[in-house]
Amino acid sequence: MKNFEMTILLVEDQPAHAKLIERAFESAGSGFRLSVASSLREAQKLLTSSTPDVVIADLELPDGRGTDLIRHDRGVPAFPVVVLTSHGNEQVAVEAMKAGALDYVVKSSAVMRDLPRIAAAAIREWTHLVERRRAEMARTQSLRLLEGVLDSLSAQVAVLDDNGMILMVNSAWANESSPNPFSGKAFGVTVNYLSACANVTGEMEPAAHAIVAGVRDVITGIQSQFCVEVQCYDTPDQRWYQVEVSPFSGAGAARAVVLFEDISERKQTENEARDRAIHCERLATLSDREHEVMTMVVAGKANKVIARDLGRSEKTVEKHRANVMKKLKVRTIADLVRIAVSIER
Structure with missing residues (x-):
């Protein structure tokens, strides 16, 4: 089984520094595969064919700056970049980190010999960083999807x-x-x-x-x-x-x-159905004559007219009308009309 190798791209324009760093990685063993570029353009060309696990780049290059190699894929760094500089300037460090560099180290013989350890640590840190950012992005996307569903x-x-x-x-x-x-x-x-x-x-x-x-x-x-x-x-x-x-x-x-x-419409329908059932039960208690009187009252006929049409006395009509109101448990003609209308629906 082939051992896992960390791929490193070193971008260093000073041959002596590049040689020292190469020897450091050779001494570190077979866990690294190092590629070297001496300019920004050469590094960019190498990056078109493969993506390294980490880029170690000098900040000041003949044709640009090492931070120009920093890429992002949908908000997530494509690879970690460790910036090298000959000057321990705090402003330069802040600039590099703002540009997206993962780490910033000042060149010295000891630091350059320690770059294999720094590179391995950078890869571990970057892996955790990418996982967190991707998890955050996935959470944000899920949240937006949930919001969209809820708003619909x-x-x-x-x-x-x-x-x-x-x-x-x-x-x-x-x-x-x-x-x-x-x-x-x-x-x-x-x-x-x-x-x-x-x-x-x-x-x-x-x-x-x-x-x-x-x-x-x-x-x-x-x-x-x-x-x-x-x-x-x-x-x-x-x-x-x-x-x-x-x-x-x-x-x-x-x-x-x-x-x-x-559920207002549903409750209204349920209430109307319940009221109709109650009204039907009460209407069933009316006699045939009381039904006739109720129909004529709802039609707007006066007691005198109803008495004449039915061939009964006005007093008898009044008695039937009172019985209808009592059995249906209503007090006004308007309530009686509402019951009649609800039954017809």
């Missing part, structure tokens, strides 16, 4: 940490015009959602306490999921929301996802 939802979504602090919200949650009293600016990123909900008072206080308890149960693992329907009395149309709290799986502290879905 019509539901209002927030991600909480294990203490209840809001880490992320989607655009629907952040919308200040939303009628939801448990989202918006007052419940933005860095706000502790549990504390904010616990401070809610008035008619929404019971719902707020239920949400707090549900979030705590999911975060601590008592419940795998929490779901509750909440009617928002603070909104003009008293909207309904279904609140779902689920665990947010991933590394680190336990987290929870809080989702509010507007």
Whole structure:
């Protein structure tokens, strides 16, 4: 099995220094493969055919600067560059590091003999650095993807940490015009959602306490999921929301996802269906004559006209009308009309 070799590109225009460094790598053993260039142009030509594990470059070259060799691939260094200089100038060191150099060393016989160790250390450090940067980039990309997915939802979504602090919200949650009293600016990123909900008072206080308890149960693992329907009395149309709290799986502290879905239309449909069923049950208790009277009342006919059409006395019609109102549990003609309309739908 072939032993792993670290490939080194040395860019040094002074032959004596280059020779000393070559001997140092030869003495270090077979773990290194050294290529030497005496100019920036020659080094750039070598880099087009292969990528070394590390570049050791003199800062001042006849046709440029060693830092000109520093490359980046999507924000990640393509290879580490260790800069050599004959002058221990702090400003030069800062300039080299800002340009992207991994390390900066001042030339001396001892340093040049120690370059194999410095190169190996640079490769190890660079490997860890690249892994961290790639992990950060992957995390950033994943975060952007997650944000895009969340923003595409019509539901209002927030991600909480294990203490209840809001880490992320989607655009629907952040919308200040939303009628939801448990989202918006007052419940933005860095706000502790549990504390904010616990401070809610008035008619929404019971719902707020239920949400707090549900979030705590999911975060601590008592419940795998929490779901509750909440009617928002603070909104003009008293909207309904279904609140779902689920665990947010991933590394680190336990987290929870809080989702509010507007179910006002569904609740309205359910309520209308329930009311129709109740009305039908009550209508079934009416006699045939009471049905006739109710139909005529809804049509807008006066008692005198109904009595004439049915061939009954006005007093009898009034009695039937009173029975209809009592059995249907309504007090006004308007309520009676609403029942008739709901049954016809």
